[in-house]
Amino acid sequence: MEVRxxxxxxxxxxxxxxxxxxxRGYVWTWRVTGDADAVSVSEGPQPPEPEGALLAGATVERVYVVRGRVAGRARIRFAQVRPPYPDEAPLDEFVLDVVVS
Structure with missing residues (x-):
């Protein structure tokens, strides 16, 4: 798990x-902890998919926009999960610590 x-x-x-x-049926979800009002998270505009990207098993880059709102410190934990299987461990996780000042 990467932390930035x-x-x-x-x-x-x-x-x-x-x-x-x-x-493969995976989506990124996120949860904000700490000063949750300090940031907002949304899906951003997605980059164009390269030729052949829709092949079975292909990876596609996803963009998420984190915006500072008010002073504070928040931690955003992104988890790559398959919604039909809520008890399954995430395939990948990423943590973003955000300081807004």
Missing amino acids: EVALAPGEPYDLRLTGRGA
Whole structure:
């Protein structure tokens, strides 16, 4: 699991790119802890898919926009899961620590 820290000003966006495995049924989910009001998270505009990217088992890059809102410190845990199997462990996880000041 990778952990990264970023510092943002209120209103400042940060584009986070994660490798997706949608062809295998996996999606990225996220949970914000700490000062949850300090940030917002949304799916960003997705990059165009390269030729042949939709082949079975192909990986596709996903973009998520983390935006600073108010001063605080938040931790965002992204987990790559298959929704039909909620008891299955995540395939991958990524943690983003965000300081907004």
